[in-house]
Amino acid sequence: MIKAILIFNNHGKPRLSKFYEHYTEDTEQQIIRETFHLVSKRDENVCNFLEGGLLIGGSDNKLIYRHYATLYFVFCVDSSESELGILDLIQVFVETLDKCFENVCELDLIFHMDKVHNILAEMVMGGMVLETNMSEIITQAEAQSKMEKSEAGIAGAPARAVSAVKNMNLPEMPKNINIGDISIKVPNLPSFK
């Protein structure tokens, strides 16, 4: 079973946290910090598995992680999961995000937290894997986007949001996870009233 899925950046700022077992909010934050501490001090090119921190159950659980540019993707799993299988799953997750966001970068995760959660929900449910087929996951995500668009009410919002994003003063400009620059397309939509 997957106990938790955490994404944080190189500075330990959480970008996504999803716990499949109940912890108090405080403990969740401590687990994120503990996990960051354990994972971030490891060199590149060492193995991608390590024993879990004390808070999340110690050596009964493993942390399986991948480091992409500015972000760590960490899955905390129990002994019933295949380590390499989970590594593949992380890869599927990231590739799916990359397809859904077109060259995903840290900013996408920040500004579209709900979408990231939805995509994850198509893959993992209650700590167990629901679907591993990338095109199936993307189809579901697209269907959701379509439904959202058809439900209007938000039609006017995007344009200004885009300009807000563009004009933002970002202290640490995150790099793309896969490729160089951030590319934000400005769709041609009616302006916000």
Next chain:
Amino acid sequence: MPAVSKGDGMRGLAVFISDIRNCKSKEAEIKRINKELANIRSKFKGDKALDGYSKKKYVCKLLFIFLLGHDIDFGHMEAVNLLSSNKYTEKQIGYLFISVLVNSNSELIRLINNAIKNDLSSRNPTFMCLALHCIANVGSREMAEAFAGEIPRILVAGDTMDSVKQSAALCLLRLYKTSPDLVLMGEWTSRVVHLLNDQHMGVVTAAISLITCLSQKNPDEFKTCVSLAVSRLSRIVSSASTDLQDYTYYFVPAPWLSCKLLRLLQCYPPPEDGAVKGRLVECLETILNKAQEPPKSKKVQHSNAKNAILFEAISLIIHYDSEPNLLVRACNQLGQFLQHRETNLRYLALESMCTLASSEFSHEAVKTHIETVINALKTERDVSVRQRAADLLYAMCDRSNAKQIVAEMLSYLETADYSIREEMVLKVAILAEKYAVDYSWYVDTILNLIRIAGDYVSEEVWYRVIQIVINRDDVQGYAAKTVFEALQAPACHENMVKVGGYILGEFGNLIAGDPRSSPLVQFNLLHSKFHLCSVPTRALLLSAYIKFINLFPETKSTIQEVLRSDSQIRNSDVELQQRAVEYLKLSSIASTDVLATVLEEMPPFPERESSILAKLKKKKGPGAVSVNELEEGKREGGELNGGGGERGGDNSTIAASNASTPSPSADLLGLRTGPQVSAAPPSAGSLLVDVFSEAGVNDDGFLSSAPPSAVSEDAAPPLPESNELLNKFVCKNNGVLFENQLLQIGIKSEYRQNLGRMYLFYGNKTSVQFVTFTTTVSCPGELHPQLNVQAKPVEPLIEGGAQVQQVINIECLGDFCEAPLLNIKFRYGGALQNLSLKLPVTINKFFQPTEMASHDFFQRWKQLSQPQQEAQKIFKASHAMDTEVIKAKLLGLGMALLENVDPNPENFVCAGVIQTKAQQVGSLLRLEPNAQAQMYRLTLRSSKDTVSKRLCELLAEQF
């Protein structure tokens, strides 16, 4: 087209997030967040109805704030309202909020359940999936009660869409894990197994997790899944890399599903049906063959996926442990991986080999890799990998290679990472003992261990070496000589001093013939370490000295001189002072004969253990302990100083040391032999008892320090949390019992036989004095004849910031369930404070641990087979299921934790005898954790039904 176009953000959200990101300091961030929270709160509270877009925006903001680690204590109601919306967007954000922020204890569950019920019956697959997700994420008992009947129907209904089926399978799995009793097997079970044949691979992927879990719990009912899984696996393994289209991952067909199928098969023994077995062996061979083929892609993902399947296949082969041919192939394959350039593969190969090493077919094959593994231990850059290498060395160790492996592990210890040293020390100690051919090697190894990693040598390790030396005559002289040499080192570890003190005290005479280690040289050597040691070690050394007086009369005057010195006889530490005084007296008064008897060599250890064991065996039915046996038990407790046999440490150095045990326990012993505590002693306390009983304020059985004026008001009823506070102390004796803004109450307690002494520390946390401070301890109702509690008076005034201490003596007369009440009254700035707590005196405090072997345990277990003698509870783990923590708690309970008794190493068994004045109650415990389900099954059997029941209640709250 990308599924999410970059533009559809929400402006307010974007601005808020970028504001936060621009915050220069934590304070600024908190300020901005609080402003936003206030804004959202007012929006939610405002009269104007919010449109879906705004609701969504605010909920997203709350989620972001939550992710940053701030508590969100509102918005739940709004989220629940969103659930009943007809718009997908609103519903979806409502569910998201709930799955992230609502925990299973929330009171909102009932409202949420209603919304879920509607969505499940909507027949809209999207809504159904949202609802199923929500159930799977929250997974509370209420949800299980509401939906455990419904979900299986959805899962197996013919007209359910595939995506809904997938969600339903995992949803059911979650409910089964949280509330197995509510998910009833039925007609659907056989149909679930057939989902393994489903056309849609996604359905199979989800269903297999469910089937695996159900099979683990009910293997017989799901047996048919084996042949279905084998045929599914065979179809995947033999398919070309393009057959499965989207389920092919980097040229590997359905790797995830293959792994899961192989895992499912690991729940069962090898298939009995020859055809099925043949097909499976073929699959496994194909998988092993594929590993040798050239890769279809250079990408790491390709080899990753391929190896994921390979490792699962190897696990299955190891699990079957019946195909020598496959086992050897698996071992060779792992051998290749041991030298692979990918660290991940080296790690996994080491891990898999550990399990392979225990198979008789492959043990020898594993051993051929010893050099590679030793090399890994020395050269791997990654500590995780090194740790696996150490594990494997431990697993592959046998008589033929023990010396080499122990030597390598010892040399690795000198540079080992701090995080794994303690574990390494234990492993070395175990191997050294297990494979010792000659015990001088064993002694050398353990002394080396102490020299290299003394800080990590736990008490058990050095106790053990002493036990072995004492029990084996042939090694005693060598041990004495070796410790003597080890102590020559200018700086040696305190654990070495302990072992040295103990062994020279017992067997120093064996090397005294050599003028280089004459008695005085030995003594001076030990004494040169004395001043650098901690109090317990010094106490041990003092005991060694008195033993020296017996062994070597010529050292008597020197040692008496030392004992007489101010630094001993007036030592500020009571323990040391008492030992010095008593040993000095003993050595000057007692005749040589008496000394020789009192300070006789320690008897071998197992005999001591078995004496306790025999006592437990002698007892047949409940309450059948004769007075004679009881008296015998008491006398034995007194004379042998009662400590459990395993703890071969300091106290048992000298048979007579009970005469000098630290004052509290000495007093405890005295308490029993003195006048009966229940017979009112002529003290002020007893007068007060009369006063109170006449006033009829409380039960007349209590003794109190309270002056009459303060008891004009009735004692407050116990605080609502007092049961919880009580539970905190079941497995420990010291700690903070209670704390509020004014007062802190700390507890220290100790128990011996049926007696206990508790120190309560009342701390005034304010700067103002507490006046008319009184405390009352009472035994309500039934407890009165079962427990005798006597509280010494306490000062009526506590200055601001000061602490006062109160001593409470406890005598257990019979077994009991309730806890004594402690009432505290005082005035703080004129206002009367009145609070009542339960004193953490529970029946388990009067446990004496009992060691016994597996055979005896189960025999005894069977003897206690009447239904009322057993109490059992199955409960969910409320803490992480860490083995060490569980062990510590069981030890804290006071029973002996028995190793290697239960055939299942995951389980814990304990034995102990509860000492009450009236009788002794033998109790056995078995705790079976299930990490998968996060559940425990706790079983207690005792000769008395009330004891089983009470212990079971107490313990169920601890894990």
